[in-house]
Amino acid sequence: MQIIQKLDSILKDALKEIEDSKSLPSLEGLRVKYLGRKSRITAVLKGLGALPKNERPSAGKASNEIKRKIEGALEQRKEQLSRDIFDGIATTERIDITEPGVQGPKGSLHPISQLSMEIEDIFMSMGFSIAAGPEVESDYYNFEALNIPPDHPARDIQDTIWTVDQTLLRTHTSSVQVRTMETKKPPIRVVAPGRVFRYEETDASHEHTFYQVEGLLIDRDISVANLIAVMRTMLREVFKKDVKVRLRPGYFPFVEPGFELDISCHLCNGKGCSVCKGSGWEELIGCGLVHPNVLSKSGIDPDVYSGFAFGMGLDRLVMMRYGIDDIRLFHSGDLRFLKQF
Numbered sequence: 581m582q583i584i585q586k587l588d589s590i591l592k593d594a595l596k597e598i599e600d601s602k603s604l605p606s607l608e609g610l611r612v613k614y615l616g617r618k619s620r621i622t623a624v625l626k627g628l629g630a631l632p633k634n635e636r637p638s639a640g641k642a643s644n645e646i647k648r649k650i651e652g653a654l655e656q657r658k659e660q661l662s663r664d665i666f667d668g669i670a671t672t673e674r675i676d677i678t679e680p681g682v683q684g685p686k687g688s689l690h691p692i693s694q695l696s697m698e699i700e701d702i703f704m705s706m707g708f709s710i711a712a713g714p715e716v717e718s719d720y721y722n723f724e725a726l727n728i729p730p731d732h733p734a735r736d737i738q739d740t741i742w743t744v745d746q747t748l749l750r751t752h753t754s755s756v757q758v759r760t761m762e763t764k765k766p767p768i769r770v771v772a773p774g775r776v777f778r779y780e781e782t783d784a785s786h787e788h789t790f791y792q793v794e795g796l797l798i799d800r801d802i803s804v805a806n807l808i809a810v811m812r813t814m815l816r817e818v819f820k821k822d823v824k825v826r827l828r829p830g831y832f833p834f835v836e837p838g839f840e841l842d843i844s845c846h847l848c849n850g851k852g853c854s855v856c857k858g859s860g861w862e863e864l865i866g867c868g869l870v871h872p873n874v875l876s877k878s879g880i881d882p883d884v885y886s887g888f889a890f891g892m893g894l895d896r897l898v899m900m901r902y903g904i905d906d907i908r909l910f911h912s913g914d915l916r917f918l919k920q921f
């Protein structure tokens with residue numbers, strides 16, 4: 581049977597060429613050559629119609645078999661070639677694992693984080709510990725325990741973002757001080773850095789979200805002199821020089837007496853400039869002696885213990901240190917700004 585012989589000789593040629601092929605593209609060429617639409621097998625099959633009817637099935641079967649054999653040989657050779665290629669790479673190419681990798685861009689700590697950590701260190705060196713509390717706070721810890729009952733007008737001093745059911749975004753970290761007094765017995769020395777929120781329209785010096793460091797010290801015989809000494813020490817460390825301070829009376833319901841502590845203007849050194857509006861002073865810290873009501877509400881006997889508390893805006897302090905004139909830059913995410921620190 582002529583056709584079968586023809587097919588056999590095609591198979592022999594194919595197997596030899598496949599065996600001799602040296603690359604994946606040439607192997608692909610052979611696939612087209614032997615199994616494609618214009619292959620010799622196709623040409624042979626076209627002659628099938630001329631065969632006697634009873635011979636056609638066996639010729640058809642033979643051609644399918646040959647195609648399968650060629651496919652199998654192609655597949656096997658492909659595997660072999662791929663393996664050879666990888667083996668070649670493994671012996672000719674080396675990865676130098678000591679070569680330094682590509683460096684990604686490095687971030688740095690936000691200037692507010694930097695100063696916050698610095699201030700924590702300063703207070704820790706004075707024997708304070710660091711405390712944290714929730715940003716979503718109850719009315720009790722943010723106001724009531726601080727001697728600000730529900731209808732007290734002092735609530736208007738700090739515009740508040742309320743959530744639901746007497747819950748709010750804390751307006752100061754004084755709330756953490758109350759939580760500390762509840763759980764610790766005097767002597768207490770604690771600072772609470774953290775994020776606080778006010779219902780404020782933003783402008784160059786106001787943000788709805790900003791950072792504070794508040795502190796509390798309770799012991800026997802604590803006076804305003806202790807307060808001033810601790811504030812002076814902290815400011816000297818932050819500004820790396822002695823800072824002139826003054827106290828003015830200030831009203832905060834949770835302290836009595838209460839003060840605003842001003843520092844000599846860092847820009848003009850007290851001579852008067854546009855930053856301090858000609859006064860030579862900048863307002864920085866709210867402070868005072870803890871109100872007896874606050875102590876007794878938290879279970880501390882005001883006849884035995886006294887203490888001082890203070891609170892300051894971290895954003896404001898960073899602005900003073902670096903001469904930054906717009907508080908909104910801190911949350912802008914502007915890398916041109918942030919990369920400078």
Ligand code: PHE
Nearest residue numbers: 752754832866867889890891
């Ligand atoms: N909690 C006050 C504020 O956020 C600051 C303060 C703290 C004042 C402690 C006095 C004593 O404005």
